[in-house]
Amino acid sequence: MSKLFSPLRLRSVEFPHRVFVSPMCQYSSEDGLPNEWHLVHLGSRAIGGASLVLTEASAVTPEGRITPWDAGIWSERHAKEWKRVTDFIRAHGSVPGMQIAHAGRKASCNKPWLGGKPLPPSDGGWTTLGPSAIPFGDYPVPRAMSVGEIEKTVEDFRRSARFALDAGFDVAEVHAAHGYLIHEFLSPLSNQRTDAYGGSLENRMRFGLAAAIMAGIFYDFQYSQDFGSSAVYDEYQGGDLHRQGYLGQPLGAGRQISSGVWRRDFQNGVVFAKE
Numbered sequence: 006m007s008k009l010f011s012p013l014r015l016r017s018v019e020f021p022h023r024v025f026v027s028p029m030c031q032y033s034s035e036d037g038l039p040n041e042w043h044l045v046h047l048g049s050r051a052i053g054g055a056s057l058v059l060t061e062a063s064a065v066t067p068e069g070r071i072t073p074w075d076a077g078i079w080s081e082r083h084a085k086e087w088k089r090v091t092d093f094i095r096a097h098g099s100v101p102g103m104q105i106a107h108a109g110r111k112a113s114c115n116k117p118w119l120g121g122k123p124l125p126p127s128d129g130g131w132t133t134l135g136p137s138a139i140p141f142g143d144y145p146v147p148r149a150m151s152v153g154e155i156e157k158t159v160e161d162f163r164r165s166a167r168f169a170l171d172a173g174f175d176v177a178e179v180h181a182a183h184g185y186l187i188h189e190f191l192s193p194l195s196n197q198r199t200d201a202y203g204g205s206l207e208n209r210m211r212f213g214l215a216a217a218i219m220a221g222i223f224y225d226f227q228y229s230q231d232f233g234s235s236a237v238y239d240e241y242q243g244g245d246l247h248r249q250g251y252l253g254q255p256l257g258a259g260r261q262i263s264s265g266v267w268r269r270d271f272q273n274g275v276v277f278a279k280e
């Protein structure tokens with residue numbers, strides 16, 4: 006049997022094979038809630054035989070959504086509504102997983118098929134947050150987060166990971182890629198803070214590590230997907246591929262919550278599977 010189709014066990018989570026469905030934003034929620042669309046979109050991947058079915062990036066707060074139509078996981082109601090989806094996925098032999106996310110300065114946009122441009126508050130958008138008041142391209146300037154807001158966002162990741170567990174997800178993935186909030190902290194291009202969250206690589210990693218560790222306390226196995234590789238490129242352009250995964254390594258090395266660090270492809274994030 007090829008390795009692709011051989012079973013995989015990560016702590017207590019058993020995968021019948023290694024074909025995983027990547028997270029894919031659907032821009033089809035109201036108030037961050039899953040609906041028939043999500044049931045069919047994710048459920049059909051389970052019926053199709055995928056081993057792990059990951060949800061789209063699901064925001065830890067309303068202002069962490071890329072668009073007002075993103076999925077979310079910030080309340081008991083979200084956990085309850087997602088349960089219908091996880092029950093269906095599990096009933097068809099797949100493992101349900103959720104990607105939890107905060108879009109930072111790239112939040113508050115329109116749906117891609119409506120142009121994907123930033124939405125002003127007058128059109129249902131909001132003021133975005135970032136590590137520094139530095140915009141992404143021609144997007145609006147985000148508000149630089151206070152230390153209190155950073156600490157609250159770490160708590161938001163923890164709380165959402167808990168809701169995800171309540172919703173029946175066996176795997177949680179912290180989105181740390183694609184120029185969203187954790188990546189923004191990692192990159193010296195978007196993070197020019199002068200406090201404990203900016204400057205040195207160690208300081209820029211602080212927020213993402215804290216969010217990942219706090220989200221991971223409900224799960225036992227930790228799986229790092231080259232956490233922060235693009236941020237490393239920002240710093241060491243054309244640089245050393247081996248530097249990828251630098252956020253995952255301290256997570257694995259400093260283990261109280263996990264037993265190992267695994268690599269996926271060039272995505273960034275940290276995945277936890279529950280014990």
Ligand SMILES: Cc1cc2nc3c(=O)[nH]c(=O)nc-3n(C[C@H](O)[C@H](O)[C@H](O)COP(=O)(O)O)c2cc1C
Pocket residue numbers: 027028029030031060061062104180182272
């Ligand atoms: C429609 C669409 C939506 C996506 N949404 C997300 C997302 O929510 N979170 C994420 O980490 N990646 C997202 N991605 C990236 C995919 O998860 C995947 O990593 C990417 O397509 C590369 O994998 P591939 O080479 O197998 O296509 C999205 C991709 C597509 C095509």
